Amino acid sequence: ETGVTQTPRHLVMGMTNKKSLKCEQHLGHNAMYWYKQSAKKPLELMFVYSLEERVENNSVPSRFSPECPNSSHLFLHLHTLQPEDSALYLCASSQDREGYNEQFFGPGTRLTVL
Amino acid sequence: QKEVEQDPGPLSVPEGAIVSLNCTYSNSAFQYFMWYRQYSRKGPELLMYTYSSGNKEDGRFTAQVDKSSKYISLFIRDSQPSDSATYLCAMSAGDSSYKLIFGSGTRLLVRP
Numbered sequence A: 001e002t003g004v005t006q007t008p009r010h011l012v013m014g015m016t017n018k019k020s021l022k023c024e025q026h027l028g029h030n031a032m033y034w035y036k037q038s039a040k041k042p043l044e045l046m047f048v049y050s051l052e053e054r055v056e057n058n059s060v061p062s063r064f065s066p067e068c069p070n071s072s073h074l075f076l077h078l079h080t081l082q083p084e085d086s087a088l089y090l091c092a093s094s095q096d097r098e099g100y101n102e103q104f105f106g107p108g109t110r111l112t113v114l
Numbered sequence B: 001q002k003e004v005e006q007d008p009g010p011l012s013v014p015e016g017a018i019v020s021l022n023c024t025y026s027n028s029a030f031q032y033f034m035w036y037r038q039y040s041r042k043g044p045e046l047l048m049y050t051y052s053s054g055n056k057e058d059g060r061f062t063a064q065v066d067k068s069s070k071y072i073s074l075f076i077r078d079s080q081p082s083d084s085a086t087y088l089c090a091m092s093a094g095d096s097s098y099k100l101i102f103g104s105g106t107r108l109l110v111r112p
Helices: none
Strands: A004-007 A010-013 A016-026 A033-035 A044-049 A053-057 A063-070 A073-079 A087-094 A109-113 B005-006 B011-014 B019-025 B033-036 B046-051 B054-058 B061-066 B071-076 B085-090 B107-112
Touching: A004 A087, A010 A016, A010 B107, A016 A033, A016 A063, A016 A087, A016 B011, A033 A073, A044 A073, B005 B085, B019 B085, B019 B107, B033 B061, B046 B054, B046 B061, B046 B071
Parallel strands: A010 A109, B011 B107
Antiparallel strands: A004 A016, A016 A073, A033 A044, A033 A087, A044 A053, A063 A073, A087 A109, B005 B019, B019 B071, B033 B046, B033 B085, B054 B061, B061 B071, B085 B107
């Protein structure tokens, strides 16, 4: 595996379900991100982990719960979601250092909440 | 007012045309400007990156930044059907590596 991988690629869940999204990066980076991408809207940064510590949480509802057990893995735990949470969830990674760093994205998980 | 404005399109052009994609922004602190390309059912991938004002060329692609007008452009020469994708502009002040502000993306269709 190379780059940033995400599983599952597609997920359909009911509002009462609990599920988890998984992201793995094979680039040796020390920062990982969760983004939400909805149709015709800019990417919304949800969470950032740098050196396995959460450094950003952009007012995301508590029904989304991130977990970063190590610098290569990132999870997004989902529970009691709403239909408006249906979107493409993208994981990204970068090497966190001063100045600009390129963010590498995974293919995303297409989430549908019924 | 959004920090970054981008026309969602879709923009439809014939093969071989010159394509111009644009973004405007409001935050004068932005110093790093990027263009990402996103194919259907894929994640965004970095296409071009420019620091501060000026032009940068890479093959058929040219990125321009005009900080005085708060306006950035991506030009695609001799467009190909394989260029059909959504193009996202993104920018950063550079004070924190993860603070990328994205435009909503312009969907481009290059007709054979």
